[in-house]
Amino acid sequence: MVDLQGQYLRIRREVDSAMQRVLETTDFIQGSAVKEFEKALSRYMGGLNVITCGNGTDALQIAMMALDFKPGDEVILPVHTYVATAEVIALLKLVPVFVDVDENSFTVDVSKVERQITKKTVAIVPVHLYGQCANIGPINDLAKKYSLHVIEDVAQALGADYVFPDSMTKKAGTLGIIGTTSFFPSKNLGAFGDGGALFTHDFLLAERIRMIANHGQRKKYHHEVIGVNSRLDTLQAAILNVKLGHLDSYAQKRRAVADYYDAQLKEVTFLKIPKRAPYSTHVFHQYTVVVREGNRDAFKSYLQSIGIPTMIYYPVPLHLQQAYRKEGCETGSFPVSEKLSDSVLSLPIHTEMDAEQLSYICDSIKSFR
Numbered sequence: 001m002v003d004l005q006g007q008y009l010r011i012r013r014e015v016d017s018a019m020q021r022v023l024e025t026t027d028f029i030q031g032s033a034v035k036e037f038e039k040a041l042s043r044y045m046g047g048l049n050v051i052t053c054g055n056g057t058d059a060l061q062i063a064m065m066a067l068d069f070k071p072g073d074e075v076i077l078p079v080h081t082y083v084a085t086a087e088v089i090a091l092l093k094l095v096p097v098f099v100d101v102d103e104n105s106f107t108v109d110v111s112k113v114e115r116q117i118t119k120k121t122v123a124i125v126p127v128h129l130y131g132q133c134a135n136i137g138p139i140n141d142l143a144k145k146y147s148l149h150v151i152e153d154v155a156q157a158l159g160a161d162y163v164f165p166d167s168m169t170k171k172a173g174t175l176g177i178i179g180t181t182s183f184f185p186s187k188n189l190g191a192f193g194d195g196g197a198l199f200t201h202d203f204l205l206a207e208r209i210r211m212i213a214n215h216g217q218r219k220k221y222h223h224e225v226i227g228v229n230s231r232l233d234t235l236q237a238a239i240l241n242v243k244l245g246h247l248d249s250y251a252q253k254r255r256a257v258a259d260y261y262d263a264q265l266k267e268v269t270f271l272k273i274p275k276r277a278p279y280s281t282h283v284f285h286q287y288t289v290v291v292r293e294g295n296r297d298a299f300k301s302y303l304q305s306i307g308i309p310t311m312i313y314y315p316v317p318l319h320l321q322q323a324y325r326k327e328g329c330e331t332g333s334f335p336v337s338e339k340l341s342d343s344v345l346s347l348p349i350h351t352e353m354d355a356e357q358l359s360y361i362c363d364s365i366k367s368f369r
């Protein structure tokens with residue numbers, strides 16, 4: 001699914017020397033590479049505040065702490081996504097309110113959001129799934145109408161652009177009050193361990209986020225608010241700083257793989273290839289097909305048996321997860337997400353794929369009966 005070793009070997013000299021510099025200065029916690037990386041990422045994102053932290057899940061939690069949500073407040077999120085969003089909502093004693101997704105974009109179905117808004121709703125978290133933006137324009141309109149916050153989860157779409165109807169573009173993660181991301185090794189911008197970051201245009205909020213990520217202190221041993229201990233290691237920052245320079249070319253390589261899959265697989269009748277939304281560019285964190293006719297698991301086993309790995313993101317929608325069950329959200333409540341959980345399959349896509357691997361995968365797919 002990924003080739004982190006191959007990717008490392010191509011940039012080994014750059015990465016090794018960046019790591020060596022950290023080892024020599026031993027400033028492992030909040031060292032200079034952290035500031036450098038935050039600055040570089042801010043430039044890449046178009047100049048907003050960047051605050052790094054320990055991982056993408058912490059980034060979501062810190063965002064909700066910084067916005068001062070109170071127990072019982074409701075947060076709207078898609079039901080077909082990674083668990084992290086629901087997890088931090090529940091941990092903070094907020095109430096996750098699920099919305100079904102759109103079967104073509106796999107992201108939150110904008111037409112189903114408004115009916116979930118109540119007096120207790122404080123935020124919407126559109127997750128930019130698989131490398132493509134959710135349709136955040138209409139989401140921002142709703143947020144404005146009801147005075148809600150929008151927190152963008154950009155963990156799978158760092159570098160993607162949202163495209164407005166007038167063709168103006170803005171980077172995913174810069175369109176809400178806060179954007180959050182993850183540098184988990186397999187993400188498009190991956191560290192050699194855990195890492196995360198938050199984005200915001202608001203300077204005061206940025207200061208508050210920085211304080212919360214560091215035990216609620218601005219001044220050492222003076223704790224103004226309850227915080228957490230969530231920092232990006234200096235070593236990881238040094239590595240990420242090198243890899244950030246390659247992020248757009250990595251996206252280019254992923255897009256080339258996706259284009260190849262599109263061309264080869266569009267005639268395969270039992271597969272539906274991923275649609276590209278008109279309102280977003282795609283950085284293809286995943287290339288996810290829908291397998292028709294209830295054949296997904298047999299198809300997956302077949303590919304496995306001939307050495308082709310695939311993954312199911314995600315096999316169980318959040319409302320059917322044991323930890324997140326609630327009344328009124330039984331099987332049948334979110335039919336699109338439930339159907340996707342039974343039929344999606346993500347094919348290998350990464351920066352190191354070669355023509356031989358690609359043709360082997362596509363030829364094998366075409367010969368599945």
Ligand SMILES: *Cc1c(COP(=O)(O)O)cnc(C)c1O
Pocket residue numbers: 055056057058081082084085127153155156181182183184194195196
């Ligand atoms: C990976 C991911 C996260 C969590 O990031 P971690 O760094 O693993 O904590 C959150 N949301 C989405 C959509 C993700 O893909």
